[in-house]
Amino acid sequence: MPASHVFIDVNAIRGGEKFDEAAKSDAVLAFIGKKWLDPTADGSTPRICEPNDYVRAELRLALSNPNKLVLPVLVDGVQMPKGEMLPADVRSITLRNAVSLRHERFDDDTENILVAMFGELGRGRPWDAKGNLLIRLAFLLGGALLGFASLTAASLIHFLLLGQPLSASIGDPPTTLLMIASAVIGGAAGLRYQKHKSRRTDRVRTNSV
Numbered sequence: 001m002p003a004s005h006v007f008i009d010v011n012a013i014r015g016g017e018k019f020d021e022a023a024k025s026d027a028v029l030a031f032i033g034k035k036w037l038d039p040t041a042d043g044s045t046p047r048i049c050e051p052n053d054y055v056r057a058e059l060r061l062a063l064s065n066p067n068k069l070v071l072p073v074l075v076d077g078v079q080m081p082k083g084e085m086l087p088a089d090v091r092s093i094t095l096r097n098a099v100s101l102r103h104e105r106f107d108d109d110t111e112n113i114l115v116a117m118f119g120e121l122g123r124g125r126p127w128d129a130k131g132n133l134l135i136r137l138a139f140l141l142g143g144a145l146l147g148f149a150s151l152t153a154a155s156l157i158h159f160l161l162l163g164q165p166l167s168a169s170i171g172d173p174p175t176t177l178l179m180i181a182s183a184v185i186g187g188a189a190g191l192r193y194q195k196h197k198s199r200r201t202d203r204v205r206t207n208s209v
Contacts, residue, residue, distance in 0.1 A: 027069040027117050028062040029184075030055075030093060031101075031177050034078050037085060049087055059090040071116055072098035075180070101180060110144065110187055117188075136194055143190020147182040 037046040047053045062070045072093055074080060083094045099116055101109045155166040167175040 025062070025068075027071065028058070029071050029073050029113070029117075029181075030059060030062075031073045031075055031180065032078055032080070032098075033075045033173060033176070035173055036078070037081055046085075048090070056087060056090055059093060063090060063092050069117065070096055071113070072096050073113060074098050074100050075176075076102055106183075107141065110184055111140070113184060114188055114191070136191065139190040139194035140187045141190075143193070144183040144187040147184075147186020147189070148179065150186070151178055151182040 037048065039045060040047055040050065048056050050056070059070070062068055070093065072080065077100070080094055080098055083091045086094065097116075099109065099112050101113065158166050158169065162169065166178075170178075
């Protein structure tokens, strides 16, 4: 999956741009962490309850399309918020079937996320290609490692240029989400490549017969 086809709100939007990428996307993953409902700096209400909060704006756009996959991802054992804790325009996120993403079950949970994404969109699952399960798993993990390595390289460049870690520039929660997203996207790309490679092999075999 090309990087240009993936939008991550913490690093893929520039100042002055409109928050309309959620409306353009085929699928929206809403990562819900332990601080998702923490109050703002002034200690009043959670950010998601602020009228101009960009996460709320993106969720509202995504949820307004009944044909779009909006997948809540519960990070590190967090529970789905109760509906009354959220603004009315994004409250329906609590009615969506959520998937978990836990450190101790990262590989299994990542695969569940991919199943939910590709199955809901009516596409063939990337691991349905012919081949051994261990080979598909190797492509999944290899892609995830490459995605994480790419983020690590970008973080190193950021540190060399600015003299501070990435987390100091964008904060710890966005940095964690970037790590998770890079692994998920890399794993999906690895599975797509394995499927493409398998198809090419099948075509070569067919032409050889």
